[in-house]
């Protein structure tokens with residue numbers, strides 16, 4: 611018996627449209643004012659899309675900076691030969707700092723201890739370490755209170771082995787119609803900027819905007835915008851401004867792995883949660899919550915032959931069922947779309963989020979490694 615070099619892939623996968631990702635970033639570059647630079651947030655494996663793959667494309671389009679959250683994420687990019695500036699969001703434990711200096715990773719800093727430790731480590735290594743001062747303007751997650759940030763910037767400024775590459779903050783609500791709190795945060799951030807200018811301290815970048823801010827808060831663009839979701843073709847909310855042509859990069863697909871014809875009173879799946887009121891044809895999909903599909907029941911739909919097929923019963927770990935009675939010609943191994951387009955129909959990350967009771971960010975990042983990634987040319 612002769613087998614091919616690799617076993618056949620399972621009939622369920624995540625498709626990443628590299629050309630669409632490139633197009634989305636080009637549209638973002640064309641949309642923003644020319645002076646504003648773009649940082650790509652590729653944390654959590656670029657929201658499940660593949661951080662190395664997408665970072666390379668982003669840098670080709672003119673993105674000047676990358677950002678991730680964990681040291682391992684940053685080291686993966688460096689290991690792949692990516693030399694662009696990388697910002698580590700969040701906060702660092704002391705023992706991570708030598709690694710950051712060694713691999714030229716810029717830390718977001720918010721306290722004296724990490725600033726002085728970074729300065730010492732960089733001095734010993736005969737390097738200059740870039741840091742971004744994180745200012746807490748009301749999110750109350752990471753960062754130093756805006757009234758205390760100026761003295762911290764001065765401390766950084768006094769260290770010859772440190773470069774104040776950025777002063778940054780983060781919006782708690784940028785993509786809703788009510789911009790009251792966002793504008794308050796902008797005002798607090800501007801206070802820091804004014805105080806630093808008075809002291810002659812000039813970071814390379816002031817940056818505050820995420821995708822929502824880029825779209826809806828042009829007065830807060832400053833020098834750089836940090837975008838994660840939007841380049842993936844997903845708008846952060848229903849109400850934020852649209853950029854025409856931006857479309858989803860990710861699609862999730864599978865195939866009908868079995869078909870069952872059931873009669874009146876028959877039930878489907880665990881817990882007998884669906885009971886047929888008329889004869890039904892049931893399609894079985896070999897994907898479940900173990901792949902990151904939300905554990906919903908009798909809610910939502912998939913696309914089969916361009917038709918919406920409603921989900922019946924409860925999603926199991928490795929499978930769930932849909933009603934294909936009204937899909938003409940549906941048969942075993944037909945392609946099924948769980949997220950993305952088929953014919954004239956589309957299921958968006960926002961649709962899945964509504965069924966799950968969550969947000970699009972959560973849907974994109976939930977698809978597990980168990981689903982192989984298929985990269986379309988780009």
Ligand SMILES: *Cc1c(COP(=O)(O)O)cnc(C)c1O
Pocket residue numbers: 651653699780819820821822836837838839840846
């Ligand atoms: C995730 C993140 C971003 C990107 O936000 P999007 O809404 O995905 O554009 C920007 N800044 C910080 C600090 C983040 O954690």
